[in-house]
Amino acid sequence: MLDRRRLLLGALSLGCVPAQAQGLPFDLLVRGGRVVDPSQGLNAILDVGLKNGLVAAVAANLNPGSAAQVYDATNKIVTAGLIDLHTHCWPGGNYLGTAPDTLMREELTTTVVSAGDPGPQNVGAFRAGVVNTSAARVFAFVQVSMGALHTFPVTEIPTLDYLNVQNVANALIANADILLGVKVRMSYVIAGNFDLAPLQRAIQACQIATQATGVPFKVMCHIGGLRTPGLMTDIVNTLRAGDIITHSFVGYPNQANQATGLAQGFACIPAAFTAKQKGVILDCAWGGSPTGQPNLGGSFDYLTALICMIAGLRLDTLSSDSHAVTAINGGRMHLTEVMSNFLGLTAGAAVNPPIIPGVVNPVLTLDDVVRATTMTPGQVIGRVPLLGTLQVGAPGDVAVMELLTGTFQFNDSQSQTLSATQKLVPIQAIKAGALVV
Numbered sequence: 001m002l003d004r005r006r007l008l009l010g011a012l013s014l015g016c017v018p019a020q021a022q023g024l025p026f027d028l029l030v031r032g033g034r035v036v037d038p039s040q041g042l043n044a045i046l047d048v049g050l051k052n053g054l055v056a057a058v059a060a061n062l063n064p065g066s067a068a069q070v071y072d073a074t075n076k077i078v079t080a081g082l083i084d085l086h087t088h089c090w091p092g093g094n095y096l097g098t099a100p101d102t103l104m105r106e107e108l109t110t111t112v113v114s115a116g117d118p119g120p121q122n123v124g125a126f127r128a129g130v131v132n133t134s135a136a137r138v139f140a141f142v143q144v145s146m147g148a149l150h151t152f153p154v155t156e157i158p159t160l161d162y163l164n165v166q167n168v169a170n171a172l173i174a175n176a177d178i179l180l181g182v183k184v185r186m187s188y189v190i191a192g193n194f195d196l197a198p199l200q201r202a203i204q205a206c207q208i209a210t211q212a213t214g215v216p217f218k219v220m221c222h223i224g225g226l227r228t229p230g231l232m233t234d235i236v237n238t239l240r241a242g243d244i245i246t247h248s249f250v251g252y253p254n255q256a257n258q259a260t261g262l263a264q265g266f267a268c269i270p271a272a273f274t275a276k277q278k279g280v281i282l283d284c285a286w287g288g289s290p291t292g293q294p295n296l297g298g299s300f301d302y303l304t305a306l307i308c309m310i311a312g313l314r315l316d317t318l319s320s321d322s323h324a325v326t327a328i329n330g331g332r333m334h335l336t337e338v339m340s341n342f343l344g345l346t347a348g349a350a351v352n353p354p355i356i357p358g359v360v361n362p363v364l365t366l367d368d369v370v371r372a373t374t375m376t377p378g379q380v381i382g383r384v385p386l387l388g389t390l391q392v393g394a395p396g397d398v399a400v401m402e403l404l405t406g407t408f409q410f411n412d413s414q415s416q417t418l419s420a421t422q423k424l425v426p427i428q429a430i431k432a433g434a435l436v437v
Contacts, residue, residue, distance in 0.1 A: 025067070026050060026062075026068070027434075028071060029066070029069070030049075030050070030071045030073050030078055030430065031072055031074075032047065032074040033074065033076045033400065034077050035048060035390065036078070036366060037080060037391075039080075039374075039375045040391060045060065047060065047062040048390060048398060053396045053432040054433065055390050055394045055395075058390050080374040080375070080389050081399050081429065082107065082109045083377040084111070084112050084322065085285075085319040085380060086285040086321045087109070087114060088324070089103060089130060090118065092129055093117050093118065094117060095149075095152055095324060096117070096323040096324050097117060103322060105436055106426065108427075108428075110397035110436075111138075111381070111388075112136055112139075113319075114130070115140075116143040117140065117148065118140055123174070126140060127175065140178060141218075142168060142181075144205070145163055146163075146167065155191075160194060160197055160198075163197075163201045166208070168205035169206075169209045169212070172205065176215045181206055181220060184199050184219060184221055193227065196234055196238055199238055218243050220246050223250060224260075225250075226260035229260045229264050233270075236274050236280065242279060245280060247287065248261075249262070249300055251263075251300070252299070261304060262313070268308045276313070281317060282313075282314075283317045285299055285320075286300045286320055286338045286341075287299035287333065289332075289333060299321060300413050301416075302345065302351050302414070306355065306356050307356060309345065310358040310361075314364075315372065316380075317376050317377045318342060318372040336424040339370075343424070344408070344418050346360045346363035350418065350420070351416055351419075352419070374389070396431075397432065398429075401424050401426055402424070403423075403424055404422065405422055406423070
């Protein structure tokens with residue numbers, strides 16, 4: 001169904017714009033949808049006019065005759081193009097990747113961020129093979145290790161010799177337009193007994209590069225199965241404002257079967273709130289399969305999420321951690337599916353098996369999950385003015401979704417299920433004012 005619709009849209013959009021239409025106010029008018037843009041406090045039936053690749057107008061009842069092309073978004077949700085802050089999008093560079101333009105078509109992610117696919121020695125190849133060839137907007141975090149993710153599933157940190165601070169800093173300096181900072185994986189199965197050393201080296205590289213360029217490079221710190229429970233607090237104390245904890249609601253225990261994340265002993269640990277107070281960004285990075293197949297690289301646990309959310313801890317950004325391991329066995333996690341899960345978790349939280357009593361208060365709304373996939377990640381990226389908004393002058397990137405009502409089942413990475421009454425499904429991506437087909 002989706003492919004047929006895109007085929008029809010493609011047939012409509014392939015023709016040249018008539019000469020008499022070139023002077024029209026809009027190249028494309030997205031008409032009649034429910035526009036949700038938290039940056040402007042918008043949640044209403046409005047039209048979005050796009051011109052020269054930018055947002056030109058957001059208003060009610062814009063004249064359809066003022067546009068060269070009209071897209072009917074009646075009964076649909078219209079937002080800024082979705083931003084996925086944690087993906088793996090280098091299909092030629094490692095085993096994990098899916099092409100950014102595939103992600104854009106399927107997930108409406110007009111901006112994607114690679115979470116550590118390139119290492120310091122091959123950022124140029126990533127730029128040439130991914131950034132320069134993609135219609136989607138692509139940024140990346142460079143891996144702290146020269147092994148990057150080429151060795152996956154074998155650890156990229158067999159020794160600290162793989163982590164050369166100056167080499168990583170040089171990569172940041174030379175590629176400051178596309179690199180947001182440094183990715184470091186701190187799980188015991190990856191970092192072993194090195195504890196804080198990999199994170200400290202990642203921060204050092206960012207500091208050197210920031211001093212040289214003035215660009216505020218960030219660390220994206222992967223957690224999950226840390227060597228000791230106390231290491232989570234040490235990580236928070238080491239991170240700086242603007243740095244990112246990714247897989248924030250991971251539930252995997254460590255080698256000693258201990259909980260080591262932001263929820264331990266069935267309580268949200270103080271360090272979780274310390275992180276928020278410091279300005280550390282808490283990111284989702286779901287990572288699993290929509291079918292909930294265990295042991296497929298998933299990093300999300302309903303129990304951890306509910307413990308933290310009932311205690312009042314909120315994630316700043318929602319991301320998919322989309323990767324090919326789950327695509328092969330059970331399907332790749334879409335960002336809209338992640339958004340749907342959070343709507344379900346806060347509207348009754350019917351989790352099976354029942355795992356924790358309590359009410360998430362305040363509940364997350366549609367505005368909240370849109371903010372966490374548009375405006376906030378756009379601010380975290382911080383390289384493109386008005387990215388993640390539909391303000392006039394913003395990039396002409398739009399996501400059209402449908403909010404279904406009914407009975408839906410979702411799954412986490414721990415074989416738990418969630419019954420929900422709403423589901424967001426992707427309908428159409430628009431990039432730089434043009435329909436993506």
